[in-house]
Structures are given as C-alpha cells and as structure tokens.
Amino acid sequence: xxxxxxxxxxxxxxxxxxxxxxxxxxxxxxxxxxxxxxxxxxxxxxxxxxxxxxxxxxxxxxxxxxxxxxxxxxxxxxxxxxxxxxxxxxxxxxxxxxxxxxxxxxxxxxxxxxxxxxxxxxxxxxxxxxxxxxxxxxxxxxxxxxxxxxxxxxxxxxxxxxxxxxxxxxxxxxxxxxxxxxxxxxxxxxxxxxxxxxxxxxxxxxxxxxxxxxxxxxxxxxxxxxxxxxxxxxxxxxxxxxxxxxxxxxxxxxxxxxxxxxxxxxxxxxxxxxxxxxxxxxxxxxxxxxxxxxxxxxxxxxxxxxxxxxxxxxxxxxxxxxxxxxxxxxxxxxxxxxxxxxxxxxxxxxxxxxxxxxxxxxxxxxxxxxxxxxxxxxxxxxxxxxxxxxxxxxxxxxxxxxxxxxxxxxxxxxxxxxxxxxxxxxxxxxxxxxxxxxxxxxxxxxxxxxxxxxxxxxxxxxxxxxxxxxxxxxxxxxxxxxxxxxxxxxxxxxxxxxxxxxxxxxxxxxxxxxxxxxxxxxxxxxxxxxxxxxxxxxxxxxxxxxxxxxxxxxxxxxxxxxxxxxxxxxxxxxxxxxxxxxxxxxxxxxxxxxxxxxxxxxxxxxxxxxxxxxxxxxxxxxxxxxxxxxxxxxxxxxxxxxxxxxxxxxxxxxxxxxxxxxxxxxxxxxxxxxxxxxxxxxxxxxxxxxxxxxxxxxxxxxx
Numbered sequence: 265x266x267x268x269x270x271x272x273x274x275x276x277x278x279x280x281x282x283x284x285x286x287x288x289x290x291x292x293x294x295x296x297x298x299x300x301x302x303x304x305x306x307x308x309x310x311x312x313x314x315x316x317x318x319x320x321x322x323x324x325x326x327x328x329x330x331x332x333x334x335x336x337x338x339x340x341x342x343x344x345x346x347x348x349x350x351x352x353x354x355x356x357x358x359x360x361x362x363x364x365x366x367x368x369x370x371x372x373x374x375x376x377x378x379x380x381x382x383x384x385x386x387x388x389x390x391x392x393x394x395x396x397x398x399x400x401x402x403x404x405x406x407x408x409x410x411x412x413x414x415x416x417x418x419x420x421x422x423x424x425x426x427x428x429x430x431x432x433x434x435x436x437x438x439x440x441x442x443x444x445x446x447x448x449x450x451x452x453x454x455x456x457x458x459x460x461x462x463x464x465x466x467x468x469x470x471x472x473x474x475x476x477x478x479x480x481x482x483x484x485x486x487x488x489x490x491x492x493x494x495x496x497x498x499x500x501x502x503x504x505x506x507x508x509x510x511x512x513x514x515x516x517x518x519x520x521x522x523x524x525x526x527x528x529x530x531x532x533x534x535x536x537x538x539x540x541x542x543x544x545x546x547x548x549x550x551x552x553x554x555x556x557x558x559x560x561x562x563x564x565x566x567x568x569x570x571x572x573x574x575x576x577x578x579x580x581x582x583x584x585x586x587x588x589x590x591x592x593x594x595x596x597x598x599x600x601x602x603x604x605x606x607x608x609x610x611x612x613x614x615x616x617x618x619x620x621x622x623x624x625x626x627x628x629x630x631x632x633x634x635x636x637x638x639x640x641x642x643x644x645x646x647x648x649x650x651x652x653x654x655x656x657x658x659x660x661x662x663x664x665x666x667x668x669x670x671x672x673x674x675x676x677x678x679x680x681x682x683x684x685x686x687x688x689x690x691x692x693x694x695x696x697x698x699x700x701x702x703x704x705x706x707x708x709x710x711x712x713x714x715x716x717x718x719x720x721x722x723x724x725x726x727x728x729x730x731x732x733x734x735x736x737x738x739x740x741x742x743x744x745x746x747x748x749x750x751x752x753x754x755x756x757x758x759x760x761x762x763x764x765x766x767x768x769x770x771x772x773x774x775x776x777x778x779x780x781x782x783x784x785x786x787x788x789x790x791x792x793x794x795x796x797x798x799x800x801x802x803x804x805x806x807x808x809x810x811x812x813x814x815x816x817x818x819x820x821x822x823x824x825x826x827x828x829x830x831x832x833x834x835x836x837x838x839x840x841x842x843x844x845x846x847x848x849x850x851x852x853x854x855x856x857x858x859x860x861x862x863x864x865x866x867x868x869x870x871x872x873x874x875x876x877x878x879x880x881x882x883x884x885x886x887x888x889x890x891x892x893x894x895x896x897x898x899x900x901x902x903x904x905x906x907x908x909x910x911x912x913x914x915x916x917x918x919x920x921x922x923x924x925x926x927x928x929x930x931x932x933x934x935x936x937x938x939x940x941x942x943x944x945x946x947x948x949x950x951x952x953x954x955x956x957x958x959x960x961x962x963x964x965x966x967x
Contacts, residue, residue: 270810296322309342337356337367372404376408381415397746398431400747402430417450434472442462442475471501480499494512513530513537528554532566539574606643609621609640609643613643625644629644643927665683675963678963685959688824689957711793712760741841752781759785779837786805806952828886839851852883856876863885897912914938
C-alpha cells in the first residue's frame with residue numbers, strides 16, 4: 265500500500281501480484297482491489313475490470329461486495345461498456361450502498377450513452393435535488409451534456425443550460441453558452457445565422473476562456489463586422505497571441521476617440537503588451553493616458569501603479585514618486601494605494617533621506633494593520649538603522665517580533681536582530697511518531713472546553729462522511745475528497761469535529777485533508793493558546809508525509825527536506841491529485857512542459873504528463889527544478905522561490921533591483937501572487953525547522 269501511496273505503481277503492482285499468488289483468501293481479495301485501483305489510475309480499465317471480476321468470483325458467499333460492484337461499474341463505464349456497467353450500478357443502489365447518489369450518476373450517464381434519454385434525464389434531474397459537493401454537481405452536469413451531444417442534441421441543450429445555472433465559473437458559463445449555440449444550430453440549421461448564437465455574449469463577458477477564442481476564430485471576417493476590436497483584442501490577449509491583440513487594441517484606441525472608456529482600456533492593454541515585449545518607454549506613455557482619458561475607469565489605478573513601477577525601474581524617481589502620490593490621493597480605496605505609499609517611503613530611503621523614510625514608514629504603520637503595518641515596521645527599523653539609530657531600529661524590530669512572531673515580517677525582524685537559528689540544514693528530518701491523541705484531546709478540553717468524544721457520533725453519522733469512505737473504498741479518490749472537503753468546510757468553527765477529522769483523515773492516508781483540519785483547528789484558537797498546543801498537533805498541521813521518497817528526492821537533488829516540505833505545503837497542501845487552472849499538477853505543481861524538460865535532464869525517456877500525479881516523481885521533479893533555481897541564484901533562497909513561482913526572468917529582474925538585500929528583494933516583487941507565495945513558503949520553512957530539526961522556535965535561516 266505504501267508503494268501505491270508514493271506513486272511507485274510498478275513496485276506496488278508486483279507486491280500485490282505476489283499476494284494474489286500466495287496470500288490467504290482475505291489478503292488476495294484486498295490485493296485484487298489494490299491492483300484494480302492501480303490499473304484504473306494508469307487508464308488500464310479492462311485490466312482493472314478483470315481484477316474486480318475475479319474479486320467477485322472469489323468473495324465468500326454472503327459477504328459485502330458492494331464496493332467491488334461499484335468499482336467495477338465505474339471501471340466499465342470508463343472503458344465504454346455502458347451496458348455492462350448498468351446492472352452493476354442497479355445492484356449497488358438496490359443493496360443500499362452509502363454512495364448510492366454516485367451510483368445513480370453513473371447509471372444516468374450509462375442510460376444517456378445507451379440512448380435512453382428520458383430515463384437518463386429523469387435520473388439526473390432527481391440527483392440535482394440532492395445535496396452534493398458543488399464540484400461534483402458541475403462535473404456531473406457537464407458529463408451529462410457531453411454524453412447527450414452524441415445521442416440526443418435536445419437533451420444536450422437542456423443540460424448545457426443547467427451547467428450555466430449550476431456554475432458561476434466563467435469557463436463553465438462560456439462553455440455552456442458556446443455548446444448551447446452549437447446545439448441550437450444543429451437542431452435548427454438556418455442560413456440566417458451569421459454566427460453561432462451567444463457568440464457576442466461569450467466574447468464580451470468571458471474573453472479569458474477557451475470558448476471565447478473558439479468563438480472569435482469561427483469566422484474572423486464576420487466577427488470583425490459585429491464586435492468591437494477592443495473586445496476581440498482582449499480575447500487574443502488572454503490567449504497569449506500578443507501580435508493580434510496589439511493590432512486590435514491599436515485599432516480600438518484610434519476608433520474609440522469618441523468613447524474614452526474604451527480608448528482608456530485599449531491604452532492600458534497596449535501598456536501591458538509593451539511592458540511585456542518592449543519598449544518600456546511606450547508602455548509608460550500608454551499607461552499614462554489611461555487616467556487622462558477616463559479617470560473613472562476601473563483600470564485607472566492599475567495603470568498608475570504600473571506606470572510608477574516602470575518609471576522607477578527606468579531611474580525616473582521623481583516622476584515615479586509623483587505618480588505614486590497621485591494614485592494614493594486620487595484612488596485611496598485602490599488595492600494599490602498602500603503599496604503606492606510604501607514605494608514613496610522606500611524612494612526616500614533609497615535617496616539617502618533615511619529620516620524621511622523612517623517617518624513615512626511610521627505613518628504607514630500607524631494608519632494600517634496586518635501585513636501593511638508589519639511591512640512598514642520592518643522598513644522603519646531599516647531606515648532608522650540607516651540613519652545611525654541602531655537602538656531605535658532594534659526597538660521597532662523587537663515590537664514587530666513580539667506582535668507577529670510566526671509571521672514573515674516578525675521572522676525577518678528576528679533575523680535582523682541577529683536571532684536567526686543558523687544556516688539551513690541539508691540533512692533529513694526527524695519524522696514524527698504516531699500522535700498521542702489522548703494528550704491532544706486533553707489539551708483541547710482544557711483550551712476550548714470541547715470534548716472530542718461528543719463529536720465522534722456526529723462525524724460517523726454524517727452522510728458526507730459515509731459517502732466519502734465508500735467512494736474511497738471504491739477507488740474514487742477525487743469524489744471522496746470532495747465529500748470530505750465539504751464536511752471540513754462545514755466544521756470550520758467546531759474544534760472537536762476538526763480534531764476528529766484530523767484524526768480519521770490521517771488514518772485513511774488523506775494527509776492533505778488531515779493537515780487542513782489540524783491547521784483550521786489551530787487557526788480557530790487565539791495565537792497564545794495555539795502556541796501551547798502539543799507539538800504533535802502542529803506536526804499534523806505541518807506534516808512530513810511520503811518520508812522515503814521525500815528523503816530520496818532531497819538527497820538526490822541536494823535540497824533540504826524541510827525546504828521541500830515547505831514548498832509542497834504551499835503548492836498543493838500535500839494533495840497528490842492537485843491541479844491548477846494554469847495546468848500545474850501534483851504535489852509540487854509542475855506544468856507538463858516543464859516536466860518534459862526535467863525528464864530530459866534526468867534522462868527519463870518514458871515520462872508521461874500523468875506521471876506528475878505520482879508523489880515520488882513529483883517530489884523529485886519539484887526538488888530538481890528548485891535546485892536549479894538555487895544554483896542559478898547562488899543559493900539565494902528567496903530568489904529561488906520567486907523563480908519557482910514566477911520564472912527565473914522575473915526573479916532576476918527583482919534581484920537586480922534589490923542590491924543583494926533580502927527584504928528589498930521581497931519588496932521589489934510586483935506580482936502579488938508571487939510575493940505572497942515567497943512569504944508563505946518562508947513561514948512554512950520556519951515552522952518546519954522548529955518541528956523537525958530541533959530548532960527551539962519557528963525561525964528563518966541566516967541570510
């Protein structure tokens with residue numbers, strides 16, 4: 265089983281086959297289930313079906329074979345054997361299986377594929393009245409619509425309409441409109457249709473979707489006569505076709521002279537494209553026109569922010585400061601306003617006016633809270649130190665360290681005070697022993713007055729719990745996770761239930777959900793109370809799973825294990841099946857194209873993109889890519905993390921502007937996502953050092 269959990273499927277299959285050949289009857293049955301799950305994950309549905317059929321033949325008379333029936337039904341459905349799946353779904357439903365709702369989904373899909381449209385729609389409609397995780401509902405509706413496209417276009421039209429009702433995601437809304445338009449044309453062919461119905465709505469409301477690009481390219485000549493060039497340009501912009509987008513935005517900027525709102529938006533995107541592909545002087549000019557054309561545009565503050573950053577990068581400091589001041593004054597509610605004030609203070613610090621910078625940082629700290637205050641305090645201390653007031657700097661940093669001991673800026677204050685805990689160790693980790701649940705329960709009763717024993721019947725009687733376990737047993741991990749995640753969300757304010765979820769998710773091998781439950785429990789408590797929690801509860805929130813393959817990846821790539829764990833926690837929260845809208849997958853969120861390059865580096869000729877879902881391979885690939893960044897940036901941890909998230913080109917740009925100052929590097933990161941990523945991985949690293957490397961408290965390594 266551990267081989268399978270680590271993604272070492274060949275080794276796992278060999279072990280299971282040995283048990284099938286030589287094991288006791290009960291062991292043989294369990295091994296057949298394990299083999300079937302591996303074959304399914306590999307896409308070998310017929311091989312999986314053979315193992316499940318053998319299981320049903322060998323199972324003792326009168327035994328509970330519902331999970332095997334359910335697994336075989338879903339396997340046959342995936343293999344395209346709808347007729348074979350149908351009676352097995354019926355048997356599971358009639359036997360009262362706890363995941364009957366999911367069996368009914370399979371039955372509805374099978375009926376739709378077999379052309380029994382009325383029965384399929386009736387079954388599906390009934391299911392939508394049940395309480396199911398949102399993601400499961402949306403996937404089911406989409407699957408029904410796509411299945412009906414082949415057998416019943418009118419029903420497909422109906423189910424695409426339901427997709428639009430069920431999901432608020434732009435991609436689903438656009439897909440529903442696009443496919444509905446195509447279905448309408450298939451049902452009612454007419455020469456009057458100049459283009460697919462809904463095309464204009466898709467392009468104007470959902471320009472960043474695949475459906476919008478398909479709509480634009482169905483007949484570009486017709487589209488150009490019906491839709492504004494700005495809207496078409498936006499579609500190409502999101503699709504990464506910069507040359508086409510630039511030409512259309514230029515047309516829009518000229519043609520929209522009497523419509524300043526459209527012209528302003530076109531100028532903004534021309535600024536982005538010139539910033540991306542040069543020249544930056546043109547980008548500065550385009551950004552500068554946005555607020556002039558339309559001061560009320562939703563992009564006006566964005567344009568001022570990026571204009572200021574480019575002016576600063578080009579050494580036009582006074583102009584940059586003027587733009588930042590204008591942004592903060594004219595758009596005080598902008599998400600960029602706090603950053604604009606911070607940049608003005610930083611420019612004073614850079615210009616040798618450390619005293620002015622210190623005063624400006626102090627004003628920001630007094631007016632702000634949270635991260636805004638913490639960042640300003642860190643930099644007020646740096647400004648005081650630059651002005652020669654070391655005692656004042658230390659006092660500010662001591663305040664910051666006391667107020668936010670576990671947060672990034674508090675951890676950095678400790679480094680600046682000289683209280684960091686040495687260099688980052690290259691060695692392995694001390695893996696935690698099995699948690700002492702009795703001790704954790706006793707602490708929780710004292711801290712919260714919550715009795716975990718009272719939560720247990722609640723948990724075991726919850727339908728989402730029962731469904732999730734049945735789905736897990738049937739090899740439907742993603743659906744099981746959706747049920748468990750729904751239960752976790754609904755338990756966020758219940759300390760006892762969160763503890764029980766952490767316990768049972770861990771026993772089921774669902775490390776991602778167990779750690780999320782433990783983390784939510786700790787976040788539910790006041791910081792001072794959580795700080796006194798048993799170390800083992802913190803280790804549940806910051807786990808060290810996949811110990812063997814993690815250690816191998818760490819050793820092979822010379823990346824400290826605690827750093828790799830810190831990265832994985834932020835990338836995927838230890839979910840091996842995690843995926844992102846950008847196509848990154850697995851524990852370390854590697855995109856397939858990068859995976860191909862890493863595989864070539866490691867001389868793995870048999871690599872397939874689906875292998876990135878295997879923990880052993882994902883950890884090795886993530887460690888390899890992170891090692892490459894550490895080497896490229898001369899061991900600079902923060903630059904390497906930024907490069908992992910945003911690419912080495914951006915990290916190199918920020919590094920050049922930082923002058924070798926760690927804090928300045930983080931301040932230079934102009935992608936909010938990347939700045940947040942670097943901070944959170946650093947916080948994770950500080951905690952992992954404490955929990956697994958015998959460091960007394962969360963601490964970052966020395967610079």
